[in-house]
Amino acid sequence: MQNRQGCAPGQPAAIFKTLAHPVRIAILDLLRHGEECVCHMEAILDKRQAYISQQLAILRAAQIIADRRDGMNIFYRVVRPEIYVLLDAACAMSTLPTTTPSAVIRRESCPCPKCTPVVAIAD
Amino acid sequence: MQNRQGCAPGQPAAIFKTLAHPVRIAILDLLRHGEECVCHMEAILDKRQAYISQQLAILRAAQIIADRRDGMNIFYRVVRPEIYVLLDAACAMSTLPTTTPSAVIRRESCPCPKCTPVVAIAD
DNA sequence: TGACAATATGCAAGAATTGGAATATAGTAG
DNA sequence: CTACTATATTCCAATTCTTGCATATTGTCA
Known part of the structure; x- marks a missing residue:
């Protein structure tokens, strides 16, 4: 079963897993300005x-960042700028208080398979 | 050290961790239409x-969903619709091929602390 | 109240992740 | 070629996550 314009649920989970780490997020934040060398990250992130x-290896394996050698240093850069959409959205959710609006759709009867055929609801 | 308009890097990581699970993502996808009862999820997700x-308990603890009892069933709904921004963005990243453009900012010298004071770059 | 249905919770074994230490690799300067 | 510097990789113990099983809780109906 697929959803969201044909995106299997396993794929987004992998991306979230890659981002579910404070240090990796901090690294990506550092790279907002542009590329950065490893020793610099080392100093800033302590x-x-x-x-x-x-952590760089994990981000690199996920093809979120790429590296480039310049002299004795290796510079990393973000090759999927879309990642910042995720970071910013997650950050916004972190700071905002829990707003409990949401569209509550009331139904007459229970939509469980005993009441309604699953296929019809699963769409 | 904070970043992104005062959002500590630990918070987004927690959100990503919550979403880094195929079943939890599938549940949230089910709830796009509106609320759904547990037995229905059970049937659809198999x-x-x-x-x-x-998994519902984890999403509930993260205050992403909330529940409501109606007769013998308990209905869950999403109370943070912003979560779908994350899901959609992650899904878009999953399907798109790796585009490797990105702004590569070249620098004359290495920005490491030996060349430049860290404080100046960390901003 | 008692039986039942729907949902939640506690527990445990295995799998995966975390982050530290040591070490390997590769490029550079002399 | 050799020593050195920057970065990467491997190994490992502790912690955390996953998920199946058993059972508890809570509300409903008669």
């Missing part, structure tokens, strides 16, 4: 180099 | 009731 490199 | 209930 984490050990090997650790930063691990 | 998972055991206890399992669905566990």
